[in-house]
Amino acid sequence: MEFIRLLNTSLDLNLKPLRFLDETPEMKHEVESSLKLGASSYVKQEKGALIEELNRVSAENKKLTELLTVMCEDYNELQNRLKEYTNKYPESDSISRKRTRESVINNINEAINNGSSVSSSSDEDSCKKPREEEDTKGKTWRTFVRTEASDASLIVKDGYHWRKYGQKVTRDNPSPRAYFKCSYAPSCPVKKKVQRSIEDKTVVVATYEGKHNHPQPPKLETSSTPNGSSTPGNVPCSTSLSSSRPTAMLNLTSHDESTTRSTKSRDKDQLRHSLLEHMASTLTRDPNFKAAVAAAISLQLNTRTQN
DNA sequence: CGTATTTGACCCGCGC
């Protein structure tokens, strides 16, 4: 599948700690004392190193920008192809209760290709963008959510509060099915069943029954579109960086089909800008990263004073 | 200690 190719987010970047990205008081002190000791040659040397560093960061920035552009283009191409496909094979209105194996596979594939989520991380709050499929009655509907195969929690974050009241292994699917009730309002009759797809273990199928008799709870940490509120201007993109494994995630699902070319390019720029901004701010906020930078600088200063 | 989750038991509808 082509979207797998898109998932390869290995940037092959030079991830050597950036210098002087965010000076801590200790670092400042060390640099100042070194400057006091050092001669003007040291300052020149340092200036050269800084310029070199700046060039390197600019090159990385350029590389990231190019990658992002390629990803956006690929996404648009995929979306166009999906549109063509759905126009070619419109889904029949009479969906029988018991689906054929082929139609189930098609729906799952469609859900994935539709951009349910593109995630390279196991982060629980990562891009879980459901695709909904309403029943002909309008009382039950299905949602496909892409998650990590290793994630056995069967939690689908849709903005509502759910209480799990049962779990069962059904005959047709070895994965357990979890039963939830809406716990936000005691009188709310809505229930949902969540089960991994038998065809694709990374896809979770949530079946909702009933209609909420209350408004959607205020979004705090849970949200059906977890990325929507995290970035300025609701740009559908988020990044996360942990000390052990830096990850980058993109949720490119909220494109309006009728958007003009200019809006698309503006969105691209916005997306690019916010992604870079977010990555930078995440890096500067990360205490481990700060510590690594401080260690690298002090190491370099020590070796220079020894030489 | 209150709340959420787990899990075995139980209930109920359906087909034979």
Added chain:
DNA sequence: GCGCGGGTCAAATACG
């Protein structure tokens, strides 16, 4: 009536 399978209950347990 019986067995099977899906759905629900509720006591036990875990967790914050």
